[in-house]
Amino acid sequence: MTATNDNNSVVCKSKDIRLQNFTEVKELFESYLNRKSNGKMFKLVSGTWNPVSGCLFNCRYCWARELAETKLKKVQRYQEGFKPSLNESEFKVKFQKGDLIFVCDMGDLFGDFIPSAWIQKVLDHIELFPEANFLLLSKNPKRYHEFIDLMPKNVILGTTIETNIDRIVKEHNVSKAPLPSKRYEAMKSLHWSRKMVSIEPILDFDLDILVQWIEGIQPFLVYVGFDNYDGQMPEPIQDKVLQLIKLISSNRLVVKKTIRPAWSEEIQEGIKREDAKKR
Numbered sequence: 540m541t542a543t544n545d546n547n548s549v550v551c552k553s554k555d556i557r558l559q560n561f562t563e564v565k566e567l568f569e570s571y572l573n574r575k576s577n578g579k580m581f582k583l584v585s586g587t588w589n590p591v592s593g594c595l596f597n598c599r600y601c602w603a604r605e606l607a608e609t610k611l612k613k614v615q616r617y618q619e620g621f622k623p624s625l626n627e628s629e630f631k632v633k634f635q636k637g638d639l640i641f642v643c644d645m646g647d648l649f650g651d652f653i654p655s656a657w658i659q660k661v662l663d664h665i666e667l668f669p670e671a672n673f674l675l676l677s678k679n680p681k682r683y684h685e686f687i688d689l690m691p692k693n694v695i696l697g698t699t700i701e702t703n704i705d706r707i708v709k710e711h712n713v714s715k716a717p718l719p720s721k722r723y724e725a726m727k728s729l730h731w732s733r734k735m736v737s738i739e740p741i742l743d744f745d746l747d748i749l750v751q752w753i754e755g756i757q758p759f760l761v762y763v764g765f766d767n768y769d770g771q772m773p774e775p776i777q778d779k780v781l782q783l784i785k786l787i788s789s790n791r792l793v794v795k796k797t798i799r800p801a802w803s804e805e806i807q808e809g810i811k812r813e814d815a816k817k818r
């Protein structure tokens with residue numbers, strides 16, 4: 540694979556397989572979805588691989604940072620907390636035909652704080668296993684463009700879009716990552732057929748705009764789910780989320796994660812129950 544230079548610029552290598560048949564990819568992943576769940580964060584994945592770990596985006600709901608700073612804090616790579624690190628021992632790992640590996644679930648490989656040479660090394664290793672599939676998920680998808688001509692054809696390029704409303708992310712200190720509108724723009728203009736979007740943890744949104752965003756990005760795969768932790772962030776009501784799922788489900792796989800009433804709905808329900816008892 541072609542090397543990067545010190546300016547983070549990338550020497551291009553042409554690939555006409557970037558737009559591999561959309562339906563073919565969708566069907567392959569339908570078959571993955573039908574295999575037995577393995578209890579991983581993403582039902583589809585067969586394993587995770589963390590050649591780079593750590594992240595500076597500081598999302599409020601980050602379970603990985605929480606884990607690194609508590610249960611895993613004695614592990615060498617987390618001794619400085621969630622500071623990004625290159626984990627050399629991970630490059631001995633081999634992958635099998637049919638694997639679907641979630642790369643760097645303990646960090647964000649494409650954060651601006653990750654050196655290009657680290658990304659390059661990860662892509663080079665992926666290239667050695669053309670019969671496995673690899674999911675990359677970043678809240679800085681603008682950086683996918685920097686490497687697009689070097690991407691092995693078996694990678695899925697994903698991003699998280701919790702909402703279309705940037706104001707919610709800013710006002711509630713949800714994340715220091717580029718705002719959702721920036722992620723949308725970067726994904727929409729990305730010339731790659733294997734795209735995915737994770738709408739998790741879902742925050743309140745404008746139904747028509749978020750549907751338009753998904754149509755604009757054209758992912759073959761979308762995850763939708765509420766926060767699994769008690770983040771108390773502004774959530775949409777459950778019916779609105781179910782409507783969203785219905786509207787985006789044609790011609791793509793939509794994986795439903797935790798779907799439940801919003802915490803504000805649960806409070807309302809609790810108040811109603813208390814009122815009913817008093818009557």
Ligand code: SF4
Pocket residue numbers: 593594595596597598600601602603604644645646647678714716
């Ligand atoms: S981008 Fe991912 S790894 Fe980084 S802080 Fe946010 S949730 Fe955690």
